[in-house]
Amino acid sequence: MTVLSTELPRVPYTGNADNAELANWRAVAEQLASNLAADALDRDRKNEQPFAEVRQLREAGLLNLLVPAEFGGAGAHWETAFEVVRILAAADGSISQLLAYHYINQSGIAFYAPVESQAAWWKRTVQGGWLWGDSVNPVDPDLRLTADGDGYRLNGVKRFSTGSGVGEVIVINALVEGGDYDGQILAFVLPRDIEGLEIVDDWDYLGQRLSASNSLNYHNVRLEAGDLLGFVTDEPVSTLLTPGIQLAFANFYLGIAEGALARGKQILLGRKNAWLFSQAETYSQDPIFQRTVGELKARTAAVAALAEKLGRKFDALLSKGAHVTQAERAALAVDIAEAKVVSTEVGVEVANRIFEVTGSSSTANSVGLDLYWRNVRTHSLHDPVDYKKIEVGAYFLRGESQPLSLYT
Template identity: 70%
Template sequence: MSLTTTGTTTRAPRSPWTGSAGPDELARWKAAAQAAADELAADALERDRANQDPFREVDLLRRHGLVNLLVPREFGGEGAHWASALHVVRILAAADGSIAQLAAYHYINQGTIAFYAAPEQQADWFRRTAEGQWLWGDSVNPVDPTLELTPDGDGYRLNGLKRFSTGSSVGDVIIINAAITGGPDEGKILAFVLDRGREGLELLGDWDHLGQRLSASGSVRYTNVRVDPTDILGEVGEEPFSTLVTPGIQLAFGNFYLGVAQGALAKGREILLGRRNAWILSSAETYAQDPVFQRTVGEFASRIAAVEALADVLNRRYDEAIAKGADFTLEDRAELAVRIAELKVVSTEVGVEVANRIFEVTGSSSTSNQVGLDLFWRNIRTHSLHDPVDYKKIEVGASYLLGEVQPITLYT
């Protein structure tokens, strides 16, 4: 791929975020996230089993001020930075992966106001989302391109089915991407926002997977849905600043997987410390004093610490990239995307391994359904398949060996 723009977008984007999250800001939102996570952890297993749309959990996010975290203060929001939002995702994931996913996608979907909307339209979008405390779901799965957006007067009509629409069944609004079919703008991809109750929009509620059960990720069917000009955010093109959407969601995944690993290790530690005897062949008095188990826990803690250090660096770098606005270049994007791909690789592997092997530390009794230790593994095993991590390894390797840059897509 050559580092040139497509020419599809002529606006000069201005970022509503400047600078980066400082220590006081990070401390504030880490505390808010931890308070929310503590509430979620209290009945995470019971809620997972009930498998109901997480309206109550979304209200909890609102109550702790997390929904409007990224909305600039001048538009009625909290005025925080992306590094704070990414820490929120990480902390929530240690307690409830489903709600962490909802928060991650919400932040990126809400952030498309800055990425896709023209500067003169952003204030109205930000004010409305802040006033309504909207949770943003999405219906953009790019490997399921079954939507048809056809011109209809001054607007469009939308028809088709979109699977894996995270947050759709609880989102106040749903952001949708679709290519125009017919007319002078045929093939142009638009991003637009519909309220969940729009006529012709049908929530199928068919999300029935191993993990992430409360992520509200069912399919949505659109039957002759009216899309008005006021619903349209903008065009999805390759203007560099607008393409920060994908590195952003991939970075959120890295923080999410890290959080799951931290949560699984913390739960394993709690179980291990609660075991007052020791293995019959051990000379230690308790399992926690046994070097065999100490070694495993030490390995997990060390690898998690390394991933955490990388994530913290990249969270700050994403703030710095976002702040550039129109000055953010395709060269900047290529370098940032590779660094985030590196995080995606190691966070996936550490997260899956810790959530799996923690049972080696906690023993057969921890496989009881009443313990719920499997929740961490089920969640990360499900979500880590979102896009193949092997392709992230190839992305990193091709860059390292040949300086190659992957094509810009909603996965790269």
Template identity: 65%
Template sequence: MSTITLDARSLPRTPWHGHAEESELGHWSAVARTVAEALAVDALARDKANAEPFSEVGLLRDSGLLNLLVPTEFGGGGGHWESAFAAVRIIATADGSIAQLLAYHYANQASIAFYADPANQGAWFARSAADGWLWGDSVNPVDPDLHLVAEGDGYRLNGLKRFSTGSSVGDVIVINAAVTGGKNDGKVLAFVLERTREGLELLGDWDHLGQRLSASGSVKYHDVFVAPQDVLGEVTAEPIATLLTPGLQLAFGNFYLGIAEGALSAGRAILLERKNSWFLSSADTYAQDPVFQRILGELKARTAAVGALAEKLNRRFDTEVGRAGDLDEAQRGDIAVAIAELKVVATEAALEVANRIYEVTGSSSTKNDVGLDLFWRNVRTHSLHDPVDYKKIEVGTYFLHGTNAPLSLYT
């Protein structure tokens, strides 16, 4: 009998398949709720302190959430993307910054599956799981490209990247850069460096209106040596590899949704505690006044509609990822547009909820120690990541002509 040897390159590019069962979703959602409850206790105080969120990362690590997507055979939780997106949404109800950290971590860690040769994926996943790595990134495409120059069997990296989420607290940072010289000249490589690598400078310059604990400062590289073993693989236009960006956009939709739900919950609690009522009202309390009930009902209904769309797409994303190397351009393009639709409505719903919640909580809720503004500041800050109007154009163009936006780290 002849022996058949499989070429590792012909194996699936992604290790995920099937869908999350109710028991899995229930488990990880319960874990996320426990973390969210802990974060909610001092969310405003931590936001004001604006310190690097090492303790918050420790909370995520201890909970097991960082390894949710790592296959069980490599020491991870063996979960699906649907469970990961649900966890991000739940964490965002308490702390949008930490939800962003977790969302980017999942995408960055998943670079293993989208870029690395299947023969090498197991070792990367196992190392990440064993050491509980939080994955940051340094791939902001609006900055000039980094300079990655071939040197011997490795490379030298120089340059600056702003908006490097998770970089200042991540155990490792995933970076993309085009190669100059050598056998890989012109190729864009994805590679992974530890935060403490010699020549890697964390500038600590993230000090923005919201998402203050997302560890999104700039990173500067001074002749950093990149060894062959640091390289995940080439960044290509292969449909399954390019699915990583829609996945991150889907995570955005989920944490915008979570922020809206958090604002609604906080507003409800404040309204129920309000005494008396408006002097023109016939109700005994503000919470019994139809005016305030109507506002909350409108905001709650819109948020629920966005939630239904998110849940549908979270489950569908597992279907598309499960196609692995068989995912084609049409399938990739169709889900990217569907996710863009969520990005549009999640952005607008979260901004509206975080803004209008004050209409039911009253002027006393604008006191700085109440902290209701944290929800608006967080969603207002991150929703500017890429212009939502371009997402509307992306959706409209596809609806009219069936054409997709050019591939990029935003589409």
């Protein structure tokens, strides 16, 4: 078997995004969001695998946003990636989720792969134009990965495998049975068409209908040494992957709230009359409706300020690479948990209460205002937000951090 390096990970993310980088990719994301918004409701209703949407992400250059420039990528920063996720979420939650998970999965190259193999992986993802899906849902029983000669055999089932239906590759993590790495967790990268992998097109949920979050059945799938990405360890910098996805979620929920507000504003301004007991000429001039919108807008702005601050903070800590301490990692994870709490609650509240100012006519299926609520309500159940509150409280009161997991 191939012997993997035990050298500390080489994380290629350094420094912070400048205004030019942010402005450039903000413009790219806004243009794509405009395109996606035009038919988001129709595509949601069709509930088809989003191959065409992934092609748009690829053509916009967003799949390689975080790939180091030396390997053909944009060499951008996580702050920029989080903002792109936020902008796209305002238009199409499903595609925003696909991209957010892609960034996390692709970054496994930096967090898991040995130094000597990282360059090859970065080049392969750029040359192949890969979207990275995953199959790591920890609430399902672990996959069974057994050593088999110079490779491995993989069996089992994983639900909620985001991007698996459309990604060129899929990341899996599994505990090894037997062989040189018995008892260790390894990360592998599988092509979507690998023999023995059954992709079950069963994602038929309330929202996020185009996130390609299928169930996967592994039937004695053969994995070779070349499919092995690296070890999944508790090295502090490597475990920043989980706070990273949680911060992506916060930006995702924030973007949905901003999208619901923008659509609600459009509908409200289009109402030409006013409530029969109102002294105002139009609904948008009525203080009652202005108050509701003002409250929702202010809360959303507060979440935005926190999300932007944490995007910069995430990049700053990543810049320390292998020198990140466990204490620093824990502190940032709690900061991000705070953002996860307030973004979840604001996202759900805004997507729900926007109907209070748009009226009964806005509940028509043709309007599609429900798409924001369906999307944020579906994904905000990914992991119970109450546990994030406990995480924040335990750290604040006693300095206690949660055990490492794919959720904390």
